Each structure stands twice: as structure tokens, then as C-alpha cells.
Amino acid sequence: MSLEVKHVFYTYQEGSPTESHALQDICLTVNEGEFLGIVGHTGSGKSTLIQHLNGLLKPSRGDVLVDGLNINQKEAKGKLKELRMKVGIVFQYPEYQLFEETVEQDIAFGPRNLGLNDTEIRQRVQDAMALLKLDYASLRKQSPFDLSGGQKRKVAIAGVLAMQPKYLVLDEPTAGLDPKGREEFLEEIATLHRKGMTIVMVSHSMDDVARYAQRMVVLDHGQIRLQGTPREVFSNHAELEAIGVGVPTLTKLLLELKAKGLNVRTDLIELHEIKDEILRALSEREEMAKC
Amino acid sequence: MIKLNHLTHIFYKESTKQEVKALDDVSLEIHEGEHIAVLGHNGCGKSTLAKHLNALLLPTEGTVEVDAVDTASEADLWTIRQTVGMVFQNPDNQLVATTVEEDVAFGPENMGMEPSIIRKRVDEALEAVGMQEYKDKGPHLLSGGQKQRVAIAGIIAMRPKYIVFDEPTAMLDPLGRREVMETMQRLNKEEGITIINITHFMEEAVLADRVIVMEHGRIVLSGTPKEVFTHVDLLKRMQLDVPPVVELAALLHKENKQIAADLMTIEEMVKELCP
Numbered sequence: 217m218s219l220e221v222k223h224v225f226y227t228y229q230e231g232s233p234t235e236s237h238a239l240q241d242i243c244l245t246v247n248e249g250e251f252l253g254i255v256g257h258t259g260s261g262k263s264t265l266i267q268h269l270n271g272l273l274k275p276s277r278g279d280v281l282v283d284g285l286n287i288n289q290k291e292a293k294g295k296l297k298e299l300r301m302k303v304g305i306v307f308q309y310p311e312y313q314l315f316e317e318t319v320e321q322d323i324a325f326g327p328r329n330l331g332l333n334d335t336e337i338r339q340r341v342q343d344a345m346a347l348l349k350l351d352y353a354s355l356r357k358q359s360p361f362d363l364s365g366g367q368k369r370k371v372a373i374a375g376v377l378a379m380q381p382k383y384l385v386l387d388e389p390t391a392g393l394d395p396k397g398r399e400e401f402l403e404e405i406a407t408l409h410r411k412g413m414t415i416v417m418v419s420h421s422m423d424d425v426a427r428y429a430q431r432m433v434v435l436d437h438g439q440i441r442l443q444g445t446p447r448e449v450f451s452n453h454a455e456l457e458a459i460g461v462g463v464p465t466l467t468k469l470l471l472e473l474k475a476k477g478l479n480v481r482t483d484l485i486e487l488h489e490i491k492d493e494i495l496r497a498l499s500e501r502e503e504m505a506k507c
Numbered sequence: 508m509i510k511l512n513h514l515t516h517i518f519y520k521e522s523t524k525q526e527v528k529a530l531d532d533v534s535l536e537i538h539e540g541e542h543i544a545v546l547g548h549n550g551c552g553k554s555t556l557a558k559h560l561n562a563l564l565l566p567t568e569g570t571v572e573v574d575a576v577d578t579a580s581e582a583d584l585w586t587i588r589q590t591v592g593m594v595f596q597n598p599d600n601q602l603v604a605t606t607v608e609e610d611v612a613f614g615p616e617n618m619g620m621e622p623s624i625i626r627k628r629v630d631e632a633l634e635a636v637g638m639q640e641y642k643d644k645g646p647h648l649l650s651g652g653q654k655q656r657v658a659i660a661g662i663i664a665m666r667p668k669y670i671v672f673d674e675p676t677a678m679l680d681p682l683g684r685r686e687v688m689e690t691m692q693r694l695n696k697e698e699g700i701t702i703i704n705i706t707h708f709m710e711e712a713v714l715a716d717r718v719i720v721m722e723h724g725r726i727v728l729s730g731t732p733k734e735v736f737t738h739v740d741l742l743k744r745m746q747l748d749v750p751p752v753v754e755l756a757a758l759l760h761k762e763n764k765q766i767a768a769d770l771m772t773i774e775e776m777v778k779e780l781c782p
């Protein structure tokens with residue numbers, strides 16, 4: 217089972233003088249259970265692409281399949297609701313979408329619209345909150361607007377999780393959070409992934425993608441320019457610099473050290489492996505100098 | 508000079524019916540021409556501190572003086588606010604007019620300036636942030652970084668001596684962040700404006716002359732970026748975001764004392780390891 221994007225084109229304001237090609241011939245498969253990172257500039261088509269994943273936008277050309285169901289075809293018409301339950305999208309600054317009087321009501325909004333009974337709804341709210349380590353008993357009666365920024369965002373995401381999606385798509389989930397909030401948040405998402413949820417995360421941060429994603433794609437001007445594991449993708453540093461998204465800070469450091477003649481590997485990502493590699497290369501250089 | 512004398516600020520929190528000490532006996536001197544970064548995570552009091560610098564908030568105890576004027580003096584409120592400008596986090600909340608130049612003119616117009624002077628100030632302010640070519644555009648058509656630069660131009664047009672930036676880059680993408688940081692640097696170096704940057708980002712703090720770290724309403728660390736960043740363990744314990752190079756330098760130094768521990772940037776690290 218997977219999300220499949222096949223030769224998708226998307227044009228905004230087609231036929232008008234301001235028409236713009238937001239996506240051009242995108243082919244991408246999101247496999248069940250994986251953690252996929254999507255990176256690219258503002259305006260590269262990231263947000264347009266993810267809105268295709270649950271049929272909020274329909275491709276101008278090409279096909280999008282959710283677990284084999286083509287969202288463009290007639291047979292999908294009556295099934296859009298089911299499809300949107302499978303693919304939950306969390307937009308940027310989701311806390312702006314909170315609107316209910318209490319945290320519980322806000323998270324319950326989706327399940328209630330599914331026509332579930334009260335017991336089922338409560339169960340779903342509790343489960344969703346537990347996934348994000350939000351305390352049900354103390355928070356349920358609070359107004360979501362009285363919470364801190366990070367907590368508001370968690371409540372908004374709990375609202376999506378209460379729909380029990382199989383695929384969770386997050387657009388810049390850590391934008392605007394402070395470092396502590398960001399770290400906690402990424403860990404929560406990693407936990408959801410470990411519990412079996414498929415994660416698609418759009419991010420500006422190469423460091424975050426390097427740390428969390430199993431596979432990544434780089435979008436530029438509506439096209440996929442690179443894809444693979446972070447190690448594979450980040451080894452194309454020249455191309456990444458040309459696109460202007462750059463590489464993780466420490467990858468850049470390794471590259472510059474190598475350019476200066478220090479014999480280090482440049483495909484490393486974790487802090488400790490990089491430290492060990494630099495120490496190894498330094499002692500190697502010392503040995504050489506002795507000879 | 509802005510002088511904080513044993514500043515304490517107590518909020519009454521409606522939801523918990525409790526008093527919260529947001530600032531606890533803070534003393535600080537900000538000198539003309541300085542570029543200061545104030546770090547700390549949410550709730551440490553850094554925004555409360557910022558709002559005291561131009562009398563948006565007044566001390567519960569202690570005093571704040573802007574160029575020797577007490578901010579509690581209501582008669583001097585306009586002078587204080589003209590002397591100390593403020594740029595906030597969300598650019599969308601700070602723009603009011605339908606074109607960029609009208610937006611920048613908003614402040615000077617409210618001060619009742621001559622139209623010819625307003626014209627001059629607006630042009631100069633837009634030039635200082637590199638936005639002259641957008642002067643006739645609608646602010647809503649700009650990117651986040653551009654909007655924030657227009658907000659900064661609106662402040663510059665009032666000719667403040669000090670500008671307080673309250674997390675100006677938190678909502679921007681990497682490009683927008685760079686634009687705003689470059690603008691901030693230029694205002695400090697070329698125009699001589701004193702900068703107080705309240706931020707979460709250590710990469711920004713590295714650019715400052717002096718870094719102040721706050722926790723629980725108090726100043727816990729203060730010094731040059733190099734001095735502050737040698738306290739990697741403390742910063743990590745406070746869950747502040749330590750730049751990867753700083754963290755790596757500390758780890759390398761632990762195992763090989765010949766490597767300096769106070770490296771902050773890629774350039775410094777490369778120079779240290781491959782001289």
C-alpha cells in the first residue's frame with residue numbers, strides 16, 4: 217500500500233496571463249511505514265504537491281493514487297471522505313485553525329463529523345492526545361487559545377490524529393517554534409513513525425531532514441531534482457548549492473575540510489560519527505607527517 | 508544609553524489566578540552602537556524585557572531609563588517611543604497600508620512631519636532595507652522577509668537610536684531570515700543604530716557584540732558570543748539551540764585539548780583544523 221504520484225503536472229490559473237506551472241512531471245511513491253522528507257525553497261511547489269496527496273488539489277495532468285485508488289477517476293468521487301481520513305494533512309501554523317471552546321471539542325470535531333458515537337469520539341480524543349503526550353484530564357476543559365504556542369500546535373495536530381490517518385503529512389511542522397519546542401516536536405513525530413505511521417514532512421531545515429527522514433526528495437521549480445536517502449542526496453552538494461537549499465551545517469564543514477586537504481569522509485550525518493571521523497583524519501595526518 | 512535598574516515585572520495570570528514574576532531584579536546597561544542578542548526559551552522573560560525598553564510595559568519595581576529619561580514618565584512617552592523602535596515577530600500584523608511606501612510613511616505622518624520631509628525619510632528608509640524598487644507594490648504581494656524589511660523601514664523612518672527586534676525571523680524561511688539579519692547588521696554597522704535582538708537562534712546571536720541569556724526572568728549568562736558559547740553544557744541543559752559547529756568543537760576539545768573549544772563558525776573550524 218502506498219501513495220503514488222504519477223507524472224503529475226499542476227498549473228495555477230491555467231490559460232490566464234498569470235498562469236504558473238507549480239508542478240511539472242512529478243513522480244513519487246510514498247511507501248507505507250516510511251518517513252519521507254520534502255525540501256525545497258519557498259515557491260518550489262512543496263505545498264502544492266502535498267495538497268495533491270489527499271485530493272485537495274487535483275492534478276492538471278497525471279494521476280495520484282492512494283492505496284491504489286485514483287483520486288482523479290469517477291470511482292473516487294464518493295470516496296473522497298474515506299480518502300481524506302487515510303491521509304491527514306497538517307498545514308503550516310495549524311494552530312490558526314483552532315476554533316472550538318475547549319481542547320476536547322476541538323479535537324473531537326473531525327470524529328464527530330464522521331458520525332461516531334460519544335464513547336468512540338472520547339476514545340479517539342484520548343488516544344490522539346496520548347500520542348502527543350497531552351494530558352487529557354487537565355487540558356480537556358481548557359480553551360485552546362489559553363495554551364502556549366507549542367501546545368496549541370499539538371492540539372491542532374491531535375485533531376488530525378483523531379481521524380486515525382494512515383499517512384500523516386506535515387507542512388513545516390516546526391516553523392515558529394522555539395528550539396525546545398522544535399526538538400520535542402520532532403521527537404513526537406519520530407515516535408508516531410516508530411508506532412507505524414507513515415510520515416511525509418515538508419521542511420526548510422536540512423539538519424532536521426538529515427536527522428529524521430529515511431528518504432528525501434528535493435523540489436525546485438516544481439520538479440523533483442534529487443531523491444534518495446539523506447546520505448545519497450547530501451552527497452550531491454554542488455547541485456544542492458546550485459538549487460540554493462544547501463546541505464546540513466556539518467556536511468558543509470566536512471566538505472570544506474576535505475577541500476583543504478584533510479582526508480575526511482563527507483557522507484556522514486550524525487554528530488558523534490563526524491567527531492570520530494575528524495579525530496581519525498587528524499591522527500592519520502600526524503602519522504603521515506612523521507614518515 | 509538604556510539603563511535597567513533592578514527591574515522586576517509581575518503579571519497577574521487570569522487563568523491560574525496567580526502572580527507570575529516575569530522579570531526578577533534585572534539590571535543591564537545597553538550602550539549606544541551596541542548589537543546585543545537576548546536568548547532564552549519561551550517564558551524566560553525576554554519579550555517582557557523587550558517591551559520595557561520603549562514603555563510598552565512599565566516596571567512593577569525598579570526603573571528603566573532611556574537616555575536618562577524614566578520610561579514611567581508619561582509626558583515623555585512620545586520621545587521614548589521615537590527613540591526606541593520595535594519590530595515584532597509576525598510581519599503580517601505590522602503592515603497597515605495598501606502600498607509599501609504608504610506603510611513606511613505611516614509613522615512620520617503621525618508625527619505631523621512636512622510632506623517633503625516624509626518623502627525624504629521614506630526614500631531613505633526603503634533604501635536602508637533595500638526595498639526601494641518595491642515602493643509601489645502592495646505589501647501582501649511580498650515574501651515574509653520582504654514584509655519584515657518593510658516593517659523595519661517603517662521604524663527607521665522615525666529615526667530611532669535604538670531598535671528592539673522581538674524574534675523578527677521566527678516566522679521566516681531561511682532566505683527571509685538571511686535578508687533580515689543582513690539588514691540588521693547593516694543598520695548597526697553603517698547607520699550606527701543600536702540593535703537589541705530577542706531571538707531563539709544561536710546563529711543570530713553569533714553576530715552580536717554581546718549575548719545575554721535569560722532563564723526564569725533573570726540574566727544567567729552575559730558576555731561576548733565566544734564567552735557564552737563555551738558553556739555548551741549549560742546551554743544544552745537550558746534546552747537552547749546550540750549551533751552544530753559549537754557542539755562539535757566542544758566534543759573535539761574534550762578528546763583533543765589542542766583543538767580550541769570556542770569555535771563558532773565553519774570558517775573558524777576549518778582554520779583551526781587546517782591552518
